[in-house]
Amino acid sequence: MTADLIGLIAGTLLTLLVLSYILGDNPLYRLALHLLVGATVGYGVAVTTVTVLQTVLPALQSDSPRVRALIPLVLGILLLFKGFPRWSAWGNFSTALLVGVGAAVAMGGALVGTIIPQIAAVGSLNVWLREGSAGLINGLIVMIGTIGALLAFAFAVPRQPALRRLWNGSVGVLGQIGRLFLLAALGAAFGTALTASLTVLVGRVYAVVMGIQQLLTLIGMSSG
């Protein structure tokens, strides 16, 4: 019995245990759930440990400046003090470094990689005209949808009657259009999420069928 066959059988059984939730909460489903959580945590700890050791130990043994490996090692050890309330302050510097560097990197990436390119793309006529009239129409729809979706959350109105009428005639109408866009976007998001889930279900059912077929073949009840 190969490892692949064992994996196939285990996967099939665990899939059936999880699918037993269709009958409600039961011990079989709980067993599969606990196995999943435990295996995930154990695997994560193993991967993290191996990755860190694989990164740090060769650096310490090499001829290159060891300070590059020593500093992360010391900071990592200090971070372990966070698990002990009495000495948790020793890990403050490591935590501050993690949070600060992480936030700075993420913010810079969001600015350069998402915000500026997306604004440029929405406002660029070249992008609209790239695909001809269809692109132009698509760009206009995107622009109206973006503005309308933003104005859909404008709940304040001016107090002056004249300004209020003007507001309701412009911002109010655009807000209503934006709500339609929001409805369509939420519906599409639900549809794609449902499609992804159904794809996974199809894959699991396919795996169960294949697993049963393999088992039957193994015990000679099927010719494959």
Added chain:
Amino acid sequence: MIYCPKCGTANRQGSKFCNECGAPLPATGLRCPMCGAMNPAGNLYCDRCSARLIPAERVPPEEEKPERPSPPKGISLPSVPLGEEEWLSELRAEALDLAPEEETPGWPGELEAPGEPPTPETAIPEWLAELEAPAAPPAPEAPPPEAAIPEWLVELEETVPEAPPPAEKPTPPLAGIPVPPSGEIPEWLRDVEFAPPIQEEPSAQPPPVAEVDVHAGMPSASTTVPPILIEGEEEILSTAPAEIPDWLKEAPAEAPPEYGGLVPAEIPEWLRPLQPREGVAVEEEPTETEGFLSGLRGLLPIGKGLDMPATAQPLLPRAPRPAAVARAELLQGLLSRPLITPPTAEIREAPRQSGWVLTRFLVGVILLAAILLPMLVRLPLFGPPTAPTAEALFATVNQLPGNTPVLIAWEYGPAESDEMDRVAGPLIEHLLRREARLIVVSTRMEGPAAAEALLASRLVDPSERSRRIANLGYLPGQAAGVREALGNLGGRTEAMTGLPASQLDIMADVHSIADVGMVVILAAQPDDLKTWLEQISVANPNVPVVAGVSARIELISTPYLAAGQLRGMVAGLTGGAVYERQLDTGWGREYEYYLTSLGMAQLAIAALTVIGALIFLVGGRKR
């Protein structure tokens, strides 16, 4: 002007509170004897009831009218202690030159017995004399009987008996007010002690100012206040008691022991409230001893108890109240009572549970049937899928030169592998066919294992793995880890062999993102796709990036595709099927089954949704 007793700021006449510090200002003005309302100083009649505020007296001719002292207009704090005032000197001089028949008013004559020495009654107005005033106005400047009479006053008094009767009669007494018999002096008036007279000789010592009652606004009957010169004021305010009507003296002074032969009169009804009560101790107000307010008293009245040290009061009563004890006992009883579930709840819950289980079971069976049916029967229900973005990606990969290092961000695990393997499989196989060198990294811990499983299934010759694939493993640190890895790909370690990347042939010329010919992002979650796209845009925006994503994040990925940040994209099972069809790897039958099952499941979901909505509209709304 009213000077604030707290901060010394000058305030407008009639102000009740200080404009600077908000402290209450002493009441000034004239109190109406009839209604008690306060009126501005100088008012002749009350603003509320129109009663006369200042008793009528004879007005001397214009040329004889003394300029000073002026009528009392309230009181201000003394600023400069003075000796004898100018007006007093002038008055003295006028008194010396005064003709008895012209200057002396008639009322002193009526009060004074002929041939007798002058008494304090000489200061009593005529109208009070006619009333046989029960509260004779004390004259602070009038010398007490035992005091030495100033010379100028002696001369003035000598002229009094010879003075003719006044030309104008004073105001008759008010109707309805009982008039005490002439010569009667109230009992409380007998005890009035007169202050010592003003020293006429200039003295180096400042005049006594300690007896000014700021709160009352007016000097008491027993006070002797010198005229006050306010710096910057045009007029000299005088608080001479001779100018103050007796009804303004809220605190009646004690009458002198001997009152010049006047017979104590019966107190009229309207004056009785002013009569001091016997046995009531008058609290001595504190006197300021420092600063420019030194000598003044009653500036900052001390509330009762404020000068006592604060003692902490217990927040809770020492003994609990009976009501609280009863409530506590009731709560304790409720908590200690065993939990009893009403039987009706069980009856109602049981059908609902069974109903939910039945509904769930039916939905599950329908879905499973829809998914399994295409495996048993080939259903040509759906045509070949189309995905332009997948076709664009196929064209991009097709133009990739051989032996190009391709960085693959493997951002999915076993939970999403049923979908993502169908998305990434054709793309990986295409790259392998193009002789690309695949460098795999992942920010998810299970990513390297999932990658290894798929790569092993797509790699035709396992012996070529080391030459074609480098699995650099897990990147901790999220965005920061990605940013670091993009700049230091050669410094990592191969996850499967444990060898440093620098020792791998496949990584010989790859040190950072700049050495990579293409980046493939295989993501099932939106954050993973965004993280990689953003950090690649920072590190090397010129490298072509393509993506294979789950159907779940297809909508989020589309803007990046439209903006040109993604050169191509395979999204979901449909995209994978399109790519597989173009690549023709032999997995077409499986994709066909997958797509048909997916379509059948979507139809089943739509049918169940419609049926559920109809059930709700027909009968479920009532519940």
